[in-house]
Amino acid sequence: MKFKIKCPICGTEFEGSTFDDCPYCDWEFEYDDYTGQEDEPNETNPVTYNQAKALVSKGLNIWGEPLPKK
Ligand SMILES: [Zn+2]
Known part of the structure; x- marks a missing residue:
């Protein structure tokens, strides 16, 4: 089932399902992205929630590569 997702990192809205990538x-989304474990390493992404937010604020994606143009 697809539903509207708002990326917790960069705020982009898109249609997808759990475990889709922004x-x-x-x-990459998990149900427990919202449980307050912002500094915990997770299994589906190479960086933590807070590290990802810092990267996006510098214009980089979670892999440290330049973000695509919106
Ligand atoms: Zn995103």
């Missing part, structure tokens, strides 16, 4: 910053 098309902009490449963050």
Whole structure:
């Protein structure tokens, strides 16, 4: 089932389902992204929530590559 997702990292809205990647910053979603474990390493992404936010604020995706143009 597809539903509207708002990326918790960069704020991009897109249609997807759990475990989809954000098309902009490449963050991969899990149900427990919202449980307050912002500094915990997670299994689906190479960086933590807070590290991903810092990267996006510098214009990089979660892999440290330049973000695509919106
Ligand atoms: Zn994103």
